Amino acid sequence: MKNQGFGARLGFAWAGLRAAWRSESSLRTQVWIALAVIPVMAVLRPTLLWWALVGIMIALVLAAELINTALEHLVDHLHPERHPRIKIVKDCAAAAVLVLSIGAVWVGVLMLLSVMEN
Numbered sequence: 001m002k003n004q005g006f007g008a009r010l011g012f013a014w015a016g017l018r019a020a021w022r023s024e025s026s027l028r029t030q031v032w033i034a035l036a037v038i039p040v041m042a043v044l045r046p047t048l049l050w051w052a053l054v055g056i057m058i059a060l061v062l063a064a065e066l067i068n069t070a071l072e073h074l075v076d077h078l079h080p081e082r083h084p085r086i087k088i089v090k091d092c093a094a095a096a097v098l099v100l101s102i103g104a105v106w107v108g109v110l111m112l113l114s115v116m117e118n
Helices: 006-023 025-044 048-078 084-117
Strands: none
Touching: 006 025, 006 048, 025 048, 025 084, 048 084
């Protein structure tokens, strides 16, 4: 698998997105929230910097969700039984998504305050 061409690597990434989309309702929820933000942004017409910040936060939350999904699948495959340490691993990965989601909400609130101020 190493040193494949760009097209092959892109295909692997799309396969990962499709697999995560099918298996994770959290990812689907995050994507729908992200898609709902776009028309709100179009109506509010914030500066390009706010578009960039919101876009980065969306990408970070989705990337964290994908990493969480990958980690959960790997852990479940390697250690299918319940174990307190495995629970900590999975909970910490989910917490990372939560922290980024809170950060995304924070950026959204600040953007709204900035737009209302102008």
